[in-house]
Amino acid sequence: MTTSLRALPLPNAIGLTTMLLLALSLAGCNGKKAEDEKKKEEPAIPVEVAPVTQGRIDAAYRGTATLEAENEATVMAKQGGVIEQVMVEEGDRVQAGxxxxxxxxxxxxxELARAQAxxxxxxxxxxxxxxxxxxNLVSREAYDKTQYDLAAAHAAADLATLALKEAQIxxxxxxxxxxxxxKRGNLIQANTQAFRITQLDRLRAAIYVPERDIDKLKxxxxxxxxxxxxxxxxxxxxxxxxxxxxxxxxxxxKVTVRIDAKQSTLRPGMFARAEILYDRHEQALLVPxxxxLVEDAAESVxxxxxxxxxxxxxxxGYGDAEHFEVLDGLKLGDQVVTTGQSSLKDDAKVDVVQPLKAAPATAAPATAAPAKAS
Incomplete structure (x- = not known):
């Protein structure tokens, strides 16, 4: 007996197709809905922002230096002997002579009295x-010898006078x-160091600049x-x-810097950070x-x-301790992220928060702070 396959009735085929399309439509709607819900549930990353501003920025070479006195001398004892009296102490101001x-x-x-005699x-x-x-009752030789002896005696007296004077340092x-x-009572030899005198109001600093940057400085x-x-x-x-x-x-x-004389708080030997200002842009776009961000020698914000x-x-372009000059990529007023960018990626949702303001300092009672030494 032969068995024949019969085709499904046309209404049933149309119903199956309709059901398939409906299922796909529902699946698409559900996927879009899930994607929207996922996007709504994306956590916002807290960040702080600051505007791009306009102002002045200086170009500077930055380095370090140790402050030195322009005039400083080690005073030597010109005569040997026993120290009878020390007139000054460290920190005392002295005048020339x-x-x-x-x-x-x-x-x-x-010795001076003997020389004078x-x-x-x-x-x-x-x-x-x-x-x-x-x-003409004496020879010229005797006359010249006495004259030379007198000159030598004057020289010896002058040396004795100088030695007595040099006994004072x-x-x-x-x-x-x-x-x-x-110290008092010390026996010292000639050319022994006794004091060091420093001029505090005339300071300088030596900064060592790489040769590639030296053409910028004047x-x-x-x-x-x-x-x-x-x-x-x-x-x-x-x-x-x-x-x-x-x-x-x-x-x-070596670049030698002269420090303004009126800045009396500075002292020789202090470690200083120096900025040599060699150019200035007045109306620059500034970003904090x-x-x-710097990656592979490229900057971004x-x-x-x-x-x-x-x-x-x-x-x-130029940069200082607080800002960079922006040559391209931003405009005045753009809001850039200053805190929190390490957690960001492109198109991430953010929540802008204001930085915490420091609480005003409360003045302490006058009796609470120890008095400063004048």
Whole structure:
């Protein structure tokens, strides 16, 4: 017996197709709905933002230096002997020629008296011999010898006077006693160091600049300095000298900076951070330094628009401690992310929060703070 296959009735085929299309439509709607719900459930990343501003920015070479006194001298004892009196201590201000210490001078005074006695004796001998010589009663040889002896006696007396004077150790210039190497009663030899005198009001700093940057710097360029002792203060200086020779071992050039004399809080030996300002742009677009990301030598920022972060490549120019100059990629007023960008990706949802403001400092009672030494 032969069995024949019968085709499904046409209404049943149409119903099956309709059911398939309906299932696909429902699946698409459900997928879109799930995607929308997932997008709505995407957590917002908290960030802080700041606007792109316009202002002045300086181009500077930044380096470090140790402050030095322009005038500093180690005062040596010119005579040997026992220290009889020390007149100054470390920290005392002194003037040029002021006596710092004295040596015992009894022996020196006796030597001066003996030398002066020899001068007096020879002067009398020469006066008598001169009158005799004028009458041709003595030889020229005897006359010349007495004259030479008198000159030698004067020289010996002058040396004894100088030795007595040099028994007083004096300051070579105005300044401050920064070190004392002797004590009363010490026996010292000639050319022994006794004091160090430093001029605190005339300071300089040596900054070693790589040779590739030296063409940017010129004498009279302004310099800004900061020191750890006064972190909130900026001190001024000016480029005084640029060494014409490159140090072959380090590839650097010594730049000497003269520091303004009125800044009396600075001291020799302080470690300073210096900025030599060599150019300035007045109306530059500025973006906070914290907003700029650097990857593979390329800079970028995250912009905030309609609650989402957009990564934007930029081109920067000069930079300082707080800002970068923007040459391309941003416009005035753009909001850029300054905090939280490490967790961002392009088109991420963000929640802009305001940075916490520091609470105002409460003044302490006058009795609570110890008095500062004047």
């Amino acid at each position: 002021q006596v710092l210490a004295r040596l015992e001078t009894d022996k020196l005074r006796f 020899d001068v007096d004796r020879l002067e009398q001998d020469f006066t008598r011999l001169k009158s005799v010589y004028q009458r 004096r300051a070579p210039f105005d300044g401050v006693v920064s070190a004392r190497f002797i 004498p009279e360029h302004d310099v800004k300095l900061t020191v750890d002792a006064y972190p909130d203060q900026v001190f001024g200086g000016v480029v005084m000298l640029i060494n014409p020779v490159v140090d072959a071992s380090s590839g650097t050039v 330094r914290d907003a700029v 995250y912009l905030v628009h309609d609650g989402r972060a957009q990564r934007r490549p930029i081109k920067v």
